[in-house]
Amino acid sequence: MIKTINAQGLGFSEINARLRKAGRSCVIEGCCGERFIAAGMSNKHITINGVPGNALGAYLNGADITVNANAQDAVGDTMNDGRIVVHGNIGDAAGYAMRGGSIYVKGNAGYRAGIHMKAYKDKVPVLVIGGVTGSFLGEYQAGGVIVVLGLEANGRRIVGNFPCTGMHCGKMFLRGECKDVLFPPQVTARFATDEDKKEIKEYVNTYCKLFGYDVKEIMDSPFTVITPDSNNPFKQMYVAN
């Protein structure tokens, strides 16, 4: 049975306490900026109607969250496993230090999306943004895959300023040729080959299924793939004293 929690007047502590007690499936109605929803949770399907507040799904540990609206800052902060789907736009610092699981955003993301994402062996976090993103996308990226599709960009650049600053591991895929994007010197940006594109096919597929887009149309357009030149970008800067 699906349990419904009416968020109005509850506050985040109470919402989370009720979520923990609820069974595997749960709907939160009337969400309006309540923070930390589902922090650290696993084994749950949560649907949120309304706009959840900052740090939605922080330390998420396997739960599956669908938001039928926008979400605010720090979506999936340090998440370990699970999935967050947002049928709208999200704020800043999405997927900060994420180390597993996936985040799918139908629309745009704010600043610093995917900052310091990591990966270890088969644990590869995935962040897919359907629209465009703000500045500092993938800052300090230390692993994982970031995909930005630039759909319905209405002439806006796919990413703001200073993407990939400090990136030292992982991969980023931006749809389009990105001629107007300035990348830092320590990364290589090149056209994605068919081989490269295979890596993101599954994620784009999921995106299209979730939000009703045509996979072929998206995958047929050119992609730019960005990888760091070195896993040790700071090595040369020091002298032992």
Place this chain on the structure above:
Amino acid sequence: MGVEYIYPEFEVIRNENRCITCRVCERQCANEVHSYSPELGIMLADETKCVDCQRCVSLCPTHALKIAKSPCTYRENTNWQNDTIKEIYKQANSGGVLLSSMGNPKPFPVYWDKILINASQVTNPPIDPLREPMETRVFLGKKPEKIERDKKGNLVCKLPPQIELSMPVMFSAMSYGSISYNAHWSLARAATELGIAYNTGEGGLHEDFYAYGPNTIVQVASGRFGVHEDYLMAGAAIEIKMGQGAKPGIGGHLPGEKIVGDVSRTRMIPEGTDAISPAPHHDIYSIEDLRQLVYSLKEATEYKKPVIVKIAAVHNVALIASGIARSGADIIAIDGFRGGTGAAPTRIRDNVGIPIELALAAVDQRLRDEGIRNNVSIVAGGSIRSATDVIKAIALGADACYIATAALLALGCHLCRTCQSGKCNWGIATQRPDLTKRLNPDIGSARLVNLMTAWQHEIKEIIGGMGINSIEALKGNRLMLRGVGLTEKELEILGISHAGE
């Protein structure tokens, strides 16, 4: 050679009459100073590589070795001292930022050594710890403002989560990666045996050490290495690292060479990749943002774990601490500028931050003035070297102290200050298996227990001498302290009188 040559800092002095060319020194030196010359039948030394870690000296079976500071110096003067000149040469040679290890070695005042402790004479009796019970136990966490009773008049005993310590000392954050598995294991075992706590640092918690969880503080730093739900739930408390005394304002950087095997798995990053902790938490630009991280951690752990916020002691530390005390954090850890590090830019280590003594006194006073001292416990670190440093810190207002350098010394560290090389001959700040096995965790933990037990005896004896029988009664009791050779301003900040007053 030529203009790039820097004369070795140390001389290896070998007593040829005692040397039996057993080559122990050669095998023990990861820096490859010693070598055997078959032609000459003697041991040779390449002193350019010597860091004065004393490993060969300690292990030489015939005591044939000693290391001496080289008397060959530049023509130094007060302004241009030997090290200053050498640092210029190193940078001119390489173009690199100077990188050092361990705490600030510069001759700044050590206020602990200018503070004296009181004792009872005639008018109130000292207490003999051999005869009477002495309480060194402390609890860290938020304390209630007032006693509450329910409708029936019974005491409401529901307290926010606390850390219980058998004595007011904890082992402060040193990450697995910056120090070895055996070093972490020694700390974890000793903390458990002693009933205190050690701190994971920002490198995550090795799966073998979850068993020591009740005596573990798990750290969350800007890189968020090894942070996940099980990790957060494993510890006795969660520490948010905002800063470190040795390098306020900058992040951490564990070089790829140290990210091997289990270190890589514990941090969840690939082998050989640099582990970079950015200078800021990129989601924290204000006290309100800090509050968000504090509460996200509390939500994820169902309010069962106290949250510590660790900051470096910097100029406006009292103001920052006031903010932290209002952020929902349970404990503030303040790290003074003499605190150690596995690696920090020399210039930052030696020039940024302020002494813990002044920072601690200022923070305690500020929180009292604002009536929010009970909101948080205060932990002081950044070169606590002895039981008397602990006593003075508590009298200045700390609830407990963090020690790390002293703990490493107990494990065998000889303060050669080259942790950044990854070649620690004592098996502490290294991940090389041939070196890490030199630290026996049975011996390491026993030595830590020895050190802490000794300090506990000393603490009891000294506070007993003051006529005090519990740590709680010493806390913030600045009347027990007097300064010597301090200015009016220094005394004012420390909140103590001059000796004789």
